[in-house]
Amino acid sequence: MIIAEEVLNEKQKKEFLEFPSRLYQHDKNYIRPLDKDIEDIFNPEKNKFFKNGECKRFLFKNKKNETTGKVAVFVNKLYKQNLPTGGIGFFDCINDQETANFIFDHCKQWLQERGMEAMDGPVNFGERDKFWGLLTEGFIEPLYGMNYNFPYYVNLFENYGFKIYFEQLCFSRPVFGEVSRVFTVMHEKHRRNPAISALPMKKDHLEKFAKDFTEIYNKAWASHGGGKQMEEGKVLKMFKTMKPIINEHISWFVYEHEKPIAMWMNIPDLNQWFKYLNGKFGLVEKLKFLWYKRFKKNQKMVGLVFGVIPEWQKKGIDGYMIWEGTQHLRKNTDFTVTELQWIGDFNPKMIKIAESLDSTITRKLATYRYVFDRAKTFERHLII
CATH class of the missing domain: 3.40.630.30 (Gcn5-related N-acetyltransferase (GNAT))
Known part of the structure; x- marks a missing residue:
């Protein structure tokens, strides 16, 4: 049995911040984001995106009342896509497909109630320069503001039915x-x-x-x-x-x-x-x-x-x-190292510039999309 709890009080807010630290406690590459950076995203007085959107956070508990997952789900009227598309982000979960499916189903229902026909994730209720994408290659220390996750997250997303909407390529070169x-x-x-x-x-x-x-x-x-x-x-x-x-x-x-x-x-x-x-x-x-x-x-x-x-x-x-x-x-x-912020695979001009700098791809993230109507044809991000 899995129970969803909306994050409303201070205890739940603290648990939303603390759960990843317990989950990644034995991963030497994990770097905990600043609590302030996370909390500011969910503060309507700090995040301008609340003017054109709605965002909720949830914790997921097992029958022992232990946290097994968390997520934020949101709609943003300025997020223009070919389908009405919502977002999920700040996803963390134990290595259990049933738990992940419950979380994704919960987000899907929440978004459908608000007229959405697809969901992208993991993305940010804010700009793309922070907390955007799922790490798929290069499981090394994340840069500031960059998402980090276990390799098994890829299976959790793809087994549910998410498909890569676009890849985020991160380049690096030795000084x-x-x-x-x-x-x-x-x-x-x-x-x-x-x-x-x-x-x-x-x-x-x-x-x-x-x-x-x-x-x-x-x-x-x-x-x-x-x-x-x-x-x-x-x-x-x-x-x-x-x-x-x-x-x-x-x-x-x-x-x-x-x-x-x-x-x-x-x-x-x-x-x-x-x-x-x-x-x-x-x-x-x-x-x-x-x-x-x-x-x-x-x-x-x-x-x-x-x-x-x-x-x-x-x-x-x-x-x-x-x-x-x-x-x-x-x-x-x-x-000794220069890291470049990610470039979408839909942007060949920028990729060519990065390659001209004698840089190499050192990690990849992915923005996934799940279209609710499974009969609809999935389309990747347009090349610009």
Whole structure:
């Protein structure tokens, strides 16, 4: 017998956070997400997606009142798909298909009552940059904000009938790995041009770099794959929030005279410090974080954005920027690995860019879809 409990009180909220820690207690690669990051997603005052959606959390108990699974289920009117599609996320479950099926059936019924015809999962009731997808290959330490799960989760989803809607490819390259000769040749070419210069991002000049970032991003990416225009004010606010973790050696901007033409944005992988905090971030943990940040070497950096304005694309300015930045960070940081955030397999243009950086796929996640009407033809994500 399995019982579903909606998460309503503080005890249930705590259990929603604590259950994964017990489940993964013997898995050396598991890193507990910050409780605050999880709770903020389910707080209507913190998560703007509640304005256009609804979200509930559930715990699942056996006859001994022991937690055997958990999930969040949600609808978001802004999540436009070819079918009315809801989402499930923050799924954790013991290795038992019956329990998983009960959880999926519960979510299916909840979504059908709200007019949905399909469900995607595991996804986030928020942006795609965090807690999105099921890990299917590369069961190594997750990056900050990245889902992690046991390999058996793949069977739990696929045995129920979920199919891969799109794969999420994660690329990586060693900082001290060989750099493509094309990059070094392009670097030498543009280095001789007195109009071209490269600058690392500095904390004392966030206003300048927010302006430059916005200009490059909107020219390079706003029309790519349905992207949105970014506002300078919002970018500056984001930069100020990031200020405590900005490393001044690993984010680079390229200019033609004073005009920004390319950028390569990276941050340290916060999980390399957060993994010592057991999900907490109170006063004591903040002091611990500062100590670890000061004295514990972080060898992973994460690529956030890479962009070149259209008129400078295919002219080797990316090679100039990468080799200029790489030479500098090799001398001035402890980073040994560059990780790229996931790229959907529906985006061959971005995959080609990642491959051009001499990177390799080190892990894969999958966004699964389950169509309620089993007679309907399943369709994968459209190529963009």
